[in-house]
Amino acid sequence: DAGITQSPRHKVTETGTPVTLRCHQTENHRxxxxxxxxxxHGLRLIHYSYGVKDTDKGEVSDGYSVSRSKTEDFLLTLESxxxxxxxxxxxxxxxxxxxxxxxxxxxxxxxxxx
Amino acid sequence: SQQGEEDPQALSIQEGENATMNCSYKTSINNxxxxxxxxxxxxxxxxxxxxxxxxxxxxxxxxxxDTSKKSxxxxxxxxRAADTASYFCATxxxxxxxxxxxxxxxxxxxINP
Numbered sequence: 001d002a003g004i005t006q007s008p009r010h011k012v013t014e015t016g017t018p019v020t021l022r023c024h025q026t027e028n029h030r031x032x033x034x035x036x037x038x039x040x041h042g043l044r045l046i047h048y049s050y051g052v053k054d055t056d057k058g059e060v061s062d063g064y065s066v067s068r069s070k071t072e073d074f075l076l077t078l079e080s081x082x083x084x085x086x087x088x089x090x091x092x093x094x095x096x097x098x099x100x101x102x103x104x105x106x107x108x109x110x111x112x113x114x
Numbered sequence: 115s116q117q118g119e120e121d122p123q124a125l126s127i128q129e130g131e132n133a134t135m136n137c138s139y140k141t142s143i144n145n146x147x148x149x150x151x152x153x154x155x156x157x158x159x160x161x162x163x164x165x166x167x168x169x170x171x172x173x174x175x176x177x178x179x180d181t182s183k184k185s186x187x188x189x190x191x192x193x194r195a196a197d198t199a200s201y202f203c204a205t206x207x208x209x210x211x212x213x214x215x216x217x218x219x220x221x222x223x224x225i226n227p
Contacts, residue, residue, distance in 0.1 A: 035217075042219035043157070043202065056212070090156055099213045100144055100206025105156030 003027050004106035006091050012112045019078040021109050023091030025071075031094040032074040033103065034058075034066060036087040043090070048099065049074055081113040118205045118218035126224040133190040135221040137203030138183075144206040144213075146179055146186050151200045151220070160188075160201075193225045 003026030013019050023032060033048040035058075045058030047066040055066050063085060067075045078085055091106040121136045137146070145164045149157040163170045163179045163186065170177045176189040190197055200220040207216060 040219070043217040045214065045216075058214075092157075094215075098144075098206070100215050102147060102159050102162055103157075103204075103215060104159065107156050108154075 004091060004093060004104060006089075006106040006109050008109060009107065010110045012114065013081050014114050015082055016080050019081050019111065019113075021076045021089055021091075021111070023074045023076070023106060025074075025093050027093075027095075028071055029093040029095055030071075030097075031099060031101075032068065033092040033094070034064070034074065034076045035090045035092065036060065036085075037090060037108075038087050046076065046089075050099075078111075081111075083113050085111065086113045087111060118203050118216055120201070120203055120218045120221040122221060123219070124222045124224070126226060127193060129193055129195055129225050129227050131193055133193050133197070133223055133225075135188045135201050135223070137186045137188070137205075137218055139186075139203075139205045139207070140184065141205075141207045141209070143181075146177075146206070147204045147215070148175075148177060148186075148188050149202045149204060149217075151202065153199070157202060190223075193223075195225050195227050197223060198225045199223060 005024045007022045034046040035043045037043050044060045046064050049055045049068040065077045089109045092103040094101040094103045118139045147162045148160045151157045161172050174191045179186045200222045202220045204215050204217045
């Protein structure tokens with residue numbers, strides 16, 4: 001599983017509250033990613049990071065921010081959660097030198113925004 | 115429309131039969147990957163095929179790539195109940211000036227005992 005953990009694994013929150021999801025890796029990989037998975041949309045990239053303090057937007061970045069102050073941690077923040085952000089969130093890392101290399105996924109966080 | 119689209123969306127077969135899933139894409143790619151996702155779990159990488167390869171095998175998995183048709187297929191031979199999962203293709207392509215790994219919506223495979 002490439003030593004990827006996500007926390008929390010489940011969260012229920014209310015509209016308008018801030019939420020932070022954490023992804024932690026143990027193997028010092030450069031690239032880390034946040035995806036959301038929704039029925040009918042498959043897996044969509046939210047943000048990714050190519051190093052400490054180096055991040056970029058993905059396909060569905062609106063309403064989300066990320067931070068990476070240490071190689072091993074990549075945080076996803078929903079500043080003010082909305083019901084449309086109810087989803088399953090996956091963190092991933094890639095072991096190569098490119099965004100297109102093989103990715104390894106964490107177990108996911110199921111977020112429900114009421 | 116999607117960069118990567120799997121077909122069929124759902125497939126149900128008997129244990130022991132072969133399962134074939136297809137993936138079509140739109141832009142030039144460096145590689146194409148297949149992933150499996152069991153219910154409630156993260157995606158697991160199965161196999162990667164590069165744009166200059168036409169076929170690749172891994173155990174009971176066989177992947178083909180036809181860059182002229184912009185399509186790939188995943189064949190699982192002698193299926194088992196444990197193969198029940200969703201299968202996703204992902205293409206390494208340049209989208210809007212940036213390299214991305216783009217996932218399709220998946221094929222849900224059910225193996226009936």
